[in-house]
Amino acid sequence: MTEQEWIQIIASFAGAVGFALLFGLHGWQLPVTALGSGLTWGLCILGQHLGWNVFCSVFAASLFGSLYSVCMSRLLKVPKTGMFISVLIALIPGNGLYQTMRYVVDGKSDAFIACGLETLITSFAIASGMVVVLVIDTAVRRARTARISGK
């Protein structure tokens, strides 16, 4: 692993704390969120090293991050929204969005399309990972509610 990749993992760890503070998370939720974010980005880098394409590596990382935040928010009994976004934050293509916009301003149409497409694919991969976990989560919750009210 290169030096920049280590910096990225540390930065995603600490950056997630920033986001967690911004959304008003507190106490134990902070280190838990930071750990989740660091692991999520680590997984994404691992995927890239294994030669997976952007979609697959981001999808795998998003799947892991979503699962982690759903489990942890259940465990710590907090609403999952804030933890979700703080854990997945490193995957969000901030750089892609910026570059895409920069190519528009510079008038480089080809680069704009390529970069915009990659940003879209990344966003789509994040959303897909979330969707899978949320569908399972919703099903589990409904099954549990049905069982309780059935008694």
Place this chain on the structure above:
Amino acid sequence: MVAEREPGKCVPEITDDTVRLALDIGEQILVCGGEIGRVEDTITRVCNAYGAARTDVFAIISLIIVTVTDADGKSFTLSRRIFGIRKNMRRLEQINALSRRICAESLPIGQAQQLLKGIMDERQKVVWRVTGSLLVGFFFTAFFGGNLRDCLTAIVVSGVIVGTQILIDRLAFNHIFSQLVCSFFAGTVAILSVKAGLGSSVDAIMSGCIMLLIPGLSMTNAVENLIVGDTLSGLLGFFEAILIALVLAAGFAISMFITGGLL
């Protein structure tokens, strides 16, 4: 019919006040960044805890309508227009705990109102918001390949962003306008500071600071609303998120034109 009052125990009774309390709780959940499903579920549970025979709730991200029918068949309908989301997970957590408590203990309505007011009076500490923003700016600039000087410049830029956000929140402008102004200021400060020799890479600084403005929470909520079947709210939230991202890009683009482009 007057039920006998036990001391300290609430008499389940549906009045305008009960419905208003449920609506207040629902409104706060929505405003703090909760999902539509959570809003509807909580309002239903609170009304049922106070003895509603039937509760019909409809919520989208800008409106909540509740009709509660009590055991005698009398109906109460109230609606609430929602302007703007101000995400605050701590308050969301507290309100969630309050609604659980109301359902479990059937708190007297006066006490529940007081507890809600207590939660509402507790303001999010500005110091955490600022610290969070500066951390995000610093570390995400490093994340996108900035050197130490860029990261320190990013602290200044994210300071400008969070300062503008707090100021505009006080002036109560709409969210889209706030986003445009923030991204414009951030872009201008980033470009000027690099021109002045403070930072070295506008790209890294901007990419890092853009993370503060990305509509991540709206997007997450939109996806979640879509999945659980609140299609309308999901679509509204989704379009809002896209609009915010476009406005963000526009703000940066304007700052590039005004400062005479990048180095």
